[in-house]
Amino acid sequence: MKTQPHNLNRIILLALIPLLFLFVAAPTLAAPSRVAILPFDMHAEKDLTFLQEGILDMLGSRLAWKDKVEVINENETKAALESIEGFEGESRALLAGGKLKADYVLFGSLTVFGESVSIDAKMVDVSGQQEPLPFFAQTRGMGEVIPKINEFATNINATVFGRQVARRPVAAPAAQAGAVPTQPVQQQPAQQTYDPRMHPEKLLQSGVQSETQVPIAGQPYQAPNPAFVTAPGAANTANQPTFWRSRNVKALITGIDVGDVDNDGLQEIVIAEDKVVTINRIVNGRLLRIGEAGKIRIGTHIGVDVGDVNGNGTPEIYVSSVGGPKSDVIESFVLEYNGKEYATIYGPDNWYYRVARTIDRGTVLLGQRQKTAVDSIFREAIHEMLWEGNRITPGPQLLKGGLANLMGVTYDDITQSGQSQIVAYSDWDRVRIYSGASQMIYEDADRTGGNLLSFNLRQEEPGEQNKQFFPLRIRTPDIDRDGKADVMVASHDELAKNLLKNFRSFKRGKIQLMEWDGMGLVPKWSTQEFAGRVSDFVVADFDNDGQDELVVAIVAKEGSVAFTDSLSKVIAFDLERQ
Numbered sequence: 182m183k184t185q186p187h188n189l190n191r192i193i194l195l196a197l198i199p200l201l202f203l204f205v206a207a208p209t210l211a212a213p214s215r216v217a218i219l220p221f222d223m224h225a226e227k228d229l230t231f232l233q234e235g236i237l238d239m240l241g242s243r244l245a246w247k248d249k250v251e252v253i254n255e256n257e258t259k260a261a262l263e264s265i266e267g268f269e270g271e272s273r274a275l276l277a278g279g280k281l282k283a284d285y286v287l288f289g290s291l292t293v294f295g296e297s298v299s300i301d302a303k304m305v306d307v308s309g310q311q312e313p314l315p316f317f318a319q320t321r322g323m324g325e326v327i328p329k330i331n332e333f334a335t336n337i338n339a340t341v342f343g344r345q346v347a348r349r350p351v352a353a354p355a356a357q358a359g360a361v362p363t364q365p366v367q368q369q370p371a372q373q374t375y376d377p378r379m380h381p382e383k384l385l386q387s388g389v390q391s392e393t394q395v396p397i398a399g400q401p402y403q404a405p406n407p408a409f410v411t412a413p414g415a416a417n418t419a420n421q422p423t424f425w426r427s428r429n430v431k432a433l434i435t436g437i438d439v440g441d442v443d444n445d446g447l448q449e450i451v452i453a454e455d456k457v458v459t460i461n462r463i464v465n466g467r468l469l470r471i472g473e474a475g476k477i478r479i480g481t482h483i484g485v486d487v488g489d490v491n492g493n494g495t496p497e498i499y500v501s502s503v504g505g506p507k508s509d510v511i512e513s514f515v516l517e518y519n520g521k522e523y524a525t526i527y528g529p530d531n532w533y534y535r536v537a538r539t540i541d542r543g544t545v546l547l548g549q550r551q552k553t554a555v556d557s558i559f560r561e562a563i564h565e566m567l568w569e570g571n572r573i574t575p576g577p578q579l580l581k582g583g584l585a586n587l588m589g590v591t592y593d594d595i596t597q598s599g600q601s602q603i604v605a606y607s608d609w610d611r612v613r614i615y616s617g618a619s620q621m622i623y624e625d626a627d628r629t630g631g632n633l634l635s636f637n638l639r640q641e642e643p644g645e646q647n648k649q650f651f652p653l654r655i656r657t658p659d660i661d662r663d664g665k666a667d668v669m670v671a672s673h674d675e676l677a678k679n680l681l682k683n684f685r686s687f688k689r690g691k692i693q694l695m696e697w698d699g700m701g702l703v704p705k706w707s708t709q710e711f712a713g714r715v716s717d718f719v720v721a722d723f724d725n726d727g728q729d730e731l732v733v734a735i736v737a738k739e740g741s742v743a744f745t746d747s748l749s750k751v752i753a754f755d756l757e758r759q
Contacts, residue, residue: 215253220237233291257281270288289302437716442518460472474522492568497517548575602614631673673690673714691708692718728757
């Protein structure tokens with residue numbers, strides 16, 4: 182029997198309907214995006230586990246979207262993280278995302294410093310097809326934290342998932358059952374007294390510092406920032422502290438200085454990382470990289486200094502660098518902006534460089550030769566260096582050989598004698614002051630400084646490594662503008678108490694300011710302790726607000742384990758009381 186045409190058409194249509202349904206329904210049957218939310222790193226003196234859990238719960242509830250976004254179970258995420266060791270930051274997030282078969286990973290940190298809180302978070306696409314979505318905020322008081330996290334969740338929904346969610350007020354999360362009872366999270370009064378036991382990024386360990394040296398005679402000294410600890414007898418006020426913190430930098434910061442290196446009337450922050458020199462500026466409160474130079478593959482940049490020594494009106498960038506396949510050759514060089522780029526105008530050569538900013542003579546360039554055949558980084562004399570045409574040549578000797586290494590040396594009139602002296606670390610990290618005749622006139626009884634950057638010199642005995650650690654920076658700022666140079670140093674708590682020649686490990690550090698009282702150096706103030714290692718510091722107007730700040734480079738993670746990144750950051754403190 183023949184099938185009629187209209188019946189045939191009907192049969193075909195009936196057969197196509199299920200297929201059409203599948204095509205129409207396909208978008209709704211697509212698998213939802215999987216999101217892993219990692220517990221935020223909480224950097225604070227007190228236990229904020231309740232807040233960490235509250236942030237996880239809130240982000241999970243805000244991002245979950247039926248049939249569109251699936252938030253991976255907290256226990257699955259925890260198990261994945263436990264299988265990842267030696268990784269941090271974005272590397273850790275991506276590894277966790279891969280293990281969880283996640284499409285996106287959200288991670289971040291929360292830093293408490295007094296009544297100020299810093300939130301730094303990021304949403305990353307595990308496939309790498311989309312740019313990471315960053316979020317950074319600073320708040321006054323814990324009560325503003327949850328609204329800021331909610332703001333980030335709303336931004337993620339709109340930017341990543343195309344979902345518009347009405348903004349709504351959010352209450353602070355309650356502690357989960359079994360958690361240690363804590364005070365409820367609430368907005369703090371604007372003028373609440375600052376608690377000096379707190380500091381950023383786990384940054385700061387418990388307790389107020391107690392100085393053992395005799396305080397300066399006269400009126401009690403008031404530290405320029407309530408976050409600092411004054412010498413005995415002085416009292417801080419209840420003013421709110423002010424500080425600034427950069428995002429984490431995935432590199433080992435080895436040096437930092439500030440100057441108008443592109444001659445545009447604004448200050449730049451010059452940062453030496455181990456393999457490159459970066460030029461940065463503060464824009465809208467963020468550290469923005471605007472240039473880079475001096476990139477190397479082998480070796481390590483160990484320090485950077487800025488100053489217009491050649492007198493052409495544009496400050497040079499002096500980079501002290503260790504090179505060679507065995508890190509046994511000094512290959513320092515000088516950069517200068519030519520209107521288009523930061524070009525090398527001198528070097529490489531085998532001299533260390535430091536720029537000293539003196540009370541009596543202005544900017545002075547110091548230098549010290551490093552020969553590969555010698556057995557010590559202290560061996561050679563320290564000179565004032567002079568530009569002659571397009572070359573740098575040694576001028577007058579300022580300190581005879583065998584007494585100091587230039588990386589831990591500065592030059593200024595510390596004793597108010599009308600003539601500058603050398604201030605230097607000994608080979609045991611004790612601050613010394615030398616007269617113009619290289620006679621030691623003072624040595625601190627305490628050890629300060631401390632560095633992990635080292636130089637491999639020829640062996641003193643067969644089979645014994647001759648690893649020598651560079652001393653840390655010393656600076657001589659006039660913070661209170663009284664015409665007198667003070668001495669600023671970093672101090673570290675070394676794990677092995679400096680008893681092992683070829684091993685060092687630093688867990689905590691602080692910055693100290695001392696002044697000359699006629700007999701020796703006595704403390705004025707110190708910061709509280711940072712978790713991590715101070716790699717360099719400078720006092721300068723780093724953000725172009727017309728006031729100087731104390732700017733500190735901190736290494737949070739050395740990155741010595743294979744396939745792990747170094748992590749560093751920059752923190753700045755106001756030096757004018759608000």
